[in-house]
Amino acid sequence: MSVNIKSTIFAAAATMIALPAVAEEVNVYSYRQPDLIKPLTDAFTEETGIKVNVAYLEKGMIERLQAEGSRSPADVILTVDISRLAAVVNAGLTQPVESDALNTNVPADFRDPEGHWFGLTTRARIIYASKDRVAEGEVTTYEDLADPKWEGRICTRSGTHAYNVALTSAMLHHHGEAETQAWLEGVKSNLARKPQGNDRAQVKAIWAGECDISVGNTYYMGKMLEDDEQKAWADSVNVIFPTFENGGTHVNVSGVAMTKAAPNKEAALKMMEFLTSPKAQEIYAAANYEYPIAAGTEAIELVQGWGTFEADGVNLMTLAGNRDAALKLIETVDFDG
Template identity: 75%
Template sequence: MLRLGTALALIATAAPALAEEVNLYSYRQPELLQPLTDAFTEATGIEVNVAYIDKGLEERLVAEGDRSPADLIFTVDISRLAAAVQAGVTQPVESAVLEENVPAQYRDPDGQWFGLTTRARIVYASKDRVDPSEITSYEDLADPKWKGRICTRSGTHDYNVALVAAMIHHHGEEYAKQWLQGLKDNLARRPQGNDRAQVKAIWAGECDISLGNTYYMGQMLSDPEQVEWADSVNVLFPVFENGGTHVNISGVAMTKSAPNRENALKMMEYLTSPEAQEIYAHANYEYPIAPGTEADDLVKGWGSFTADDTNLMTLAEQRGAALRLVEEVDYDG
């Protein structure tokens, strides 16, 4: 008859060791995260499982409740991070490492989410038809001199809503509405397509300037069919008249259920390290935010800018007002 200690030892030897893991729900495609997750696993031995979710992430987490396998949420845009917080599917995280690596304007004041990389909302301008000195501010876009010369995607898209929210923050709702009406009056065509489609329209001569995120330039330059579009425009970094260049973020939040909380925290802290910041930013043509980190040479080649220092959660609070203004001026009509 086996003694109890011997039996337990045999069972422990026979049973496979439980793998250390962390589970991500991501709005970003797994291939965009692959270089980062591979580096994290190599550094820590913790396996990373990524579930790509095209839409309805918050609803899925609500439905799963405490049974959710997700530890972390990866997403882009402050509105999506704020939506996760409002849905009650995240939890606050306290970490000296995160607070040291993530500047205050790029993290939730209550620790519910932390930014990882930034992208600027900039102007793409025709090299042939626009003098770069003509556009220095976002406010300039409502100037009648641009009538029939601007292309944008839908006004209700998260990227444009965030910009309108920033305009409200800097100037108030009445001014923001007038600005939005002026921008609409200057459109060359009804809002349509994505940010790259606007650059294609500039290349085709349909308009002269457009709004877009910086990383789309990198994506166009890496696509042989779109290099011509990218080469037809300059990247300009306008500012608010009383602020800096509007930026948005990619970010991470820990889920309320987080079955692997310790591993999730390790990954969050790793993601804000200089090594991980540069891997992630370089893979996606974005800007790292940790102190002492630099963007990829290609990205730096587009020019330098001073980011607006407004906390992004402040802008998220204006999202409802921004959407209302877009509807009131019938921007997409």
């Protein structure tokens, strides 16, 4: 070997040694806004040194993952609502994950039996009721919403929104198709206005005197209380945890899954295990006014102050399986019409 060739090889080797190691990273597609998950991603990076890149998607996650195929940069998806989690799984865009840590951190009722998704936090779908116009005990069940006494007194967002579809899916589980359709027709006849806006908009309508009760997720109370303008809306209502007549309070889940393409599989698994840890669940729950599900964890004091409830026992995968039938009934009664 000539001196020049040797010099070239040694120079190349020296350059390789001098180059910094490529930092690990994980890429996240999220239906939750970046500021809501930033406390989590910051804590994960601090603990592991793994950089987190978050792409916030308002809609179209399945379509984007399908278009990207095996070249997708996404490692992990974060979303809310069991139907959305199940839809990504059913589209063949996730992969099963085996992890003792994940199975320990997440109770069986809040994870996919095949390991495709794992729950992080829960929220209850509650009734917001006017402090001035609704007496204590006047509404206690979801079935009560169809009682004619509420005619012209209920506000709600679109019946086809994922949160209301999940509630209708639970009603189907408890009562079957005929009774659920009758319930939807009864609730529709009690609406004070055409379904519109988000859950907070319904509480604003109660504050403004347009209606007396609405259905919404628990965490919106926390969001309203932290907003100078919306605090007045929150202060005008009581939080009621209704139940099904033969069940408990309807809950839904936020969850995480690993994409089928995941280019950074090892880092993705580390992130999933971190996200489901008691420490991370409490961070996530505190940031979003939700309920952590890992053993030994608690919601923050503000959330606990809204009251206690017994979660409905229906398996979340059952709700996901009822989604299409629920949506068909909602459209049959023309709920938003």
